[in-house]
Amino acid sequence: MKPQIKFLSDEEIGRLHEHALKILQEIGMRLPHKEALELLEKAGAEITDDSVVKIPEHMVNTALKTVPKRKDVTLYGRDPKHDITFTGHNPSLTCMTMAVNVIDPYTREKRLATNDDLAALTRIADQLENIGVNGGLVTPQEVPGDYNDWYTWATTLKNTTKHITGGMFGARCVRDAAKMASVAVGGEDRFRERPFISGWVLTLPPFGIDTESLDALMEMSRWKIPAIISSGSILGTSSPVTIAGTVAQTHAEILACIVVSQLVNPGAPMIYTSFARGVDMKSGNISMACPEFGILKVAMSQMGRSLDLPIRMPALLRDAKVLDAQAGFETGMVGTVTGLAADLMDSMQLDMDLVVDFPDLVFCNECMAGIKRMAAEVEVNDNTLALETMKAVGPGGNFLAQTHTFQNFRKELWHPELLERRNWGLWEKDGSPDIFKVAEKKVLEMLEAEPVKLLSPEAEAEIDDIVIKAQS
Known part of the structure; x- marks a missing residue:
């Protein structure tokens, strides 16, 4: 059998789900979107002041009947060899998005991320076997801020054939991302058959979501582009300080988004995730690698799995500033428990998901290989x-x-590529490199290799034109 990790019993999962239903019916969600409010009211929800919607249990149950289950969801790659299915549990890494800084691979100085950085990081992720989903690890900071997402989509589409997840600022961004992706595969019909992109939908805890995110969710639902639904509750600030209270609230916010999606287009695919996290009460800083973060990832995975939905959870978003012993501990602690519960694991960022260090991609890829081995079935025959x-x-x-x-x-037996297992003498003969130096050497070799063009110049120009037109 495969190893399992649980923080919640089946009885506790049921109780938390019932509590989430009460939250939606008695407290409600603020959903400031005219069309969404009309759909919800028509379906039987109660609309109160300030766009707060109280959603009855029967509406949630109806949505959960139509939302595609694990066996029916595929995250398509532009190249079919990269397709991801959810019939079993085979965890892999995904590129987290929207970091604003990089550590320069040559000077080792922290600086703002550029579009060239994004292109290079996307190409590296495209080559690493344990990264299943690519995406905008960084958001270019030298481009017009209102159109960050457009530039990110254009650059990632040019540099990977894997599935891509990115930010979606409103319905226009969804449509333009779909247009760019359609160019990459030779037409809208081909894209609609195999939509190889997915978009983030982030709630606004407690009990709300912004208009642009709702707009994007509804447009993705129309296209049947998978929506990555996440509530990023923070213990003791935007949700109760208790794990149970935060899980119930977070689950309720995700359920509300599922209801909206299925009202727009029954059968639109959803990926269940959550950035519920802790806070350091001494500094006031958010922690993306505390023990509570790991507990929440497993508990939320259990809640999503109870609905038979695909699970994506952040796991390797370390609080450590550099790839050091702290980063290694945080990677092992949160990564391992999440890998035993979730299907996809957002990763490869440091400093509470604000910084990307190029060698970290190679390091995380290696760590994921070990986690996958630990998550594999023990065969007895x-x-x-x-x-x-x-x-x-x-x-x-x-x-x-x-x-x-x-x-x-x-x-x-797992055979690592980077981790040191030789005797001291052989290691010392090679210059006594630590794991950072080994990862740095490999990533610099990858950076200095000639980039492979994945699209024709004509297709690239057409994608760039969509970005330019969005700004006019």
């Missing part, structure tokens, strides 16, 4: 029990030269 091999070896023998060992060791 005639081959793995190895009784005949044991008889052949007998007391005092050795298994190293046995055919069974040769046939099975590559599958059973």
